[in-house]
Amino acid sequence: MAQQYSMTMTGSPAPDGTPKLPSDAELLEQIAQGSQQAFGELVNRHGRYLYAVARSLCDDVADAEDVVQETLIAALQSGFAGRASVRTWLVAILIRQAALIRRRKKPQSPLTIVVQPDAADASDARLDLARMLQSLSPELRQVIILRELEQMSYQEIAQTLGLPRGTVESRLHRARQQLLQRFKGYQL
Amino acid sequence: MSCEKTSQVHAYHDGELPDDQRQAMQAHLEVCDQCRRLLEDLRRLSSLMATAPLPAVPQAALNRMHGSWWAARRRQDRALRRLAGWMTFAAAAAAIALVFWPLGSGSGRPDVSEGEPVTVWEELTYIPPITTREDPASELVQVAQWMANDLSAEQMR
Numbered sequence: 001m002a003q004q005y006s007m008t009m010t011g012s013p014a015p016d017g018t019p020k021l022p023s024d025a026e027l028l029e030q031i032a033q034g035s036q037q038a039f040g041e042l043v044n045r046h047g048r049y050l051y052a053v054a055r056s057l058c059d060d061v062a063d064a065e066d067v068v069q070e071t072l073i074a075a076l077q078s079g080f081a082g083r084a085s086v087r088t089w090l091v092a093i094l095i096r097q098a099a100l101i102r103r104r105k106k107p108q109s110p111l112t113i114v115v116q117p118d119a120a121d122a123s124d125a126r127l128d129l130a131r132m133l134q135s136l137s138p139e140l141r142q143v144i145i146l147r148e149l150e151q152m153s154y155q156e157i158a159q160t161l162g163l164p165r166g167t168v169e170s171r172l173h174r175a176r177q178q179l180l181q182r183f184k185g186y187q188l
Numbered sequence: 189m190s191c192e193k194t195s196q197v198h199a200y201h202d203g204e205l206p207d208d209q210r211q212a213m214q215a216h217l218e219v220c221d222q223c224r225r226l227l228e229d230l231r232r233l234s235s236l237m238a239t240a241p242l243p244a245v246p247q248a249a250l251n252r253m254h255g256s257w258w259a260a261r262r263r264q265d266r267a268l269r270r271l272a273g274w275m276t277f278a279a280a281a282a283a284i285a286l287v288f289w290p291l292g293s294g295s296g297r298p299d300v301s302e303g304e305p306v307t308v309w310e311e312l313t314y315i316p317p318i319t320t321r322e323d324p325a326s327e328l329v330q331v332a333q334w335m336a337n338d339l340s341a342e343q344m345r
Contacts, residue, residue: 039257047253052242065249072256073263129240147202148237154204173198180229183236 024086031076043072046087053091053149055130057098057141063105070097088150092160095142102138127183135182140175143168191222201230278335285332 022030022038024045030038050071054064071094080089129149133141142161146152154172158165193216199205200213217224
């Protein structure tokens with residue numbers, strides 16, 4: 001079965017003729033042609049980041065793993081339009097997958113603030129991204145991830161999440177206010 | 189008292205203000221401590237988020253990511269098998285309908301008075317009236333008959 005997929009992975013040669021690593025978009029083209037190796041490379045490049053974002057969006061580890069896997073499966077089955085970077089495209093899929101899983105698990109338990117920084121560990125603490133964002137409600141996490149990590153414009157976030165632009169702005173303000181309040185001691 | 193322009197500081201920080209408003213905000217920041225402090229906080233927060241370490245990925249999660257390749261293909265194969273199953277069913281239903289259709293072809297048809305010619309076109313495009321929906325089997329036969337009608341029409345052409 002494995003033999004039916006191409007195992008080559010190449011990028012466009014650099015002007016001086018030396019081989020260079022394929023871009024993300026080139027990897028996706030190779031994946032579409034059946035290259036499992038290209039898929040492996042894509043996972044190596046973005047897997048850790050996707051997992052971090054999934055951990056930021058999901059309250060439990062198993063859900064985060066499910067979300068990342070569903071994201072990669074969805075990416076394999078849908079086309080990349082090239083409107084954003086491949087990473088941003090993957091994160092947009094991931095956010096939708098996380099929302100689907102959250103909806104499936106309803107009724108939601110009330111949000112618990114899992115990060116309780118105190119003065120003792122605030123001096124040299126470097127919060128990991130997931131722990132930091134888990135202190136926000138899921139709706140606030142979505143917008144701040146797309147803005148701060150993916151550098152999307154308000155309009156792009158609104159399109160990605162299917163929200164009015166004003167809602168995006170107000171959620172972004174609230175997310176930042178809450179983070180600023182909660183992590184005053186963390187090298188802010 | 190809170191400055192009424194604090195919400196615009198977010199948009200300024202995000203590069204979302206049009207030129208004229210951006211310049212006005214720059215002038216405002218020169219004189220408003222509150223907005224200037226907020227802008228500094230927003231910059232630090234952005235920097236913190238951009239440089240925050242990513243959580244470690246468990247090996248099992250990494251394995252699942254790589255396994256997504258096969259999971260996607262298994263789903264694709266399942267979907268294809270399901271489609272093939274439906275097509276086989278539809279073909280079988282059509283074949284059964286073709287076999288049984290002549291037996292019931294006289295029933296349920298509207299009366300056509302003698303001397304009033306019925307064109308082949310009318311004959312082929314006649315859609316039988318919907319009968320009771322109580323019996324699912326009869327409904328299935330009905331659907332099969334309609335499909336057979338369509339196939340007959342194709343063959344006549």
